[in-house]
Structure formats: C-alpha cells, structure tokens
Amino acid sequence: MSNYKIDKDNKYQTVVQIRDLDGYDFRPRNKVNQINVNKVTIIDNLMIDKILTVKFDRTFKKLIALAMRVLNDDDASDDDVRIVLDEEKLIKEILQNRYAKYIRHEKELLFLKKLKVIENEMRMKQIAIKKKAIYLEELEREKSKGRGR
16 A cells, blocks of 8 residues: 655645655544545644644543533542543543654643643542541541440
8 A cells, every 4th residue: 555645736736655654643534435545644743733732622621521520529439530530641641652742842731731730630629538538437436426424
C-alpha cells in the first residue's frame, strides 16, 4: 500500500508519492462511499495541534461532567471519586505519552494544569467523604455507648 501526499496550490494540485510520512496518524470514522480511507497522516503542525486540542477538549468535557456529578452528589462514595481519579490519570498519561510530541509545550502545560485542578478537587472530596465516615462512626459509638453508670 502506498502513502501519498497531496499538495494544493491556488491553481494546481500535485500528488507526490512518498513512502514514510512523519506526522500524526489516525483512523477517520466518517465513511465515504467512493473512497475507503483506513489511515490519515497529518504533517502540518498547526493542524495537528488543532485536531488534538479538539480531541482533548472533548474528553476533558466528559471528565468534567463526571467530576461535577460526583462533587455535587452528597451520597458519593470513595469508589466514585476513584473512578474520576482513574479517568484523570488515564487522560494525563495519554496526553504525556501519545500527544506530547505533536502539541506545543505551552498547550501541554495548560492541559496538565486543567487536569491537576480536577485531581485536587477529587482529592478534597475524598478527604471530605472520609471525614464524614469517621464522624458517622463516632456518632454511632456514642449512641451505642448509652448512658451507663
């Protein structure tokens, strides 16, 4: 299978056959009846940056929705917080391992700061859940203790 690079000027399009292209690879979801595309490689750094920013924003919004659901729930358990923390860790690892060589360093730091804010909020919620459990346990001990002489 051959890889092709299509250059387009104002008037002319040229197709140059190239073996290995260094860029961001992905598999498009949209299927067109006439053309079957299995893999697309993007070479333009600005375009890669924009695509990965949109991709990160989409997953970040899902993470925020999940985190807000846990933060606003008074009956949230420690397991719910751990799920959000695991998702945050997964997104951070994908960002650092897969996307780091494609996006600008400043943008990577911005994304990591956003993820750190969610992690801090979840840690505070985890501490609040543990404090609430300790308080309820002490309350139960005092009730069961009774007024003995």
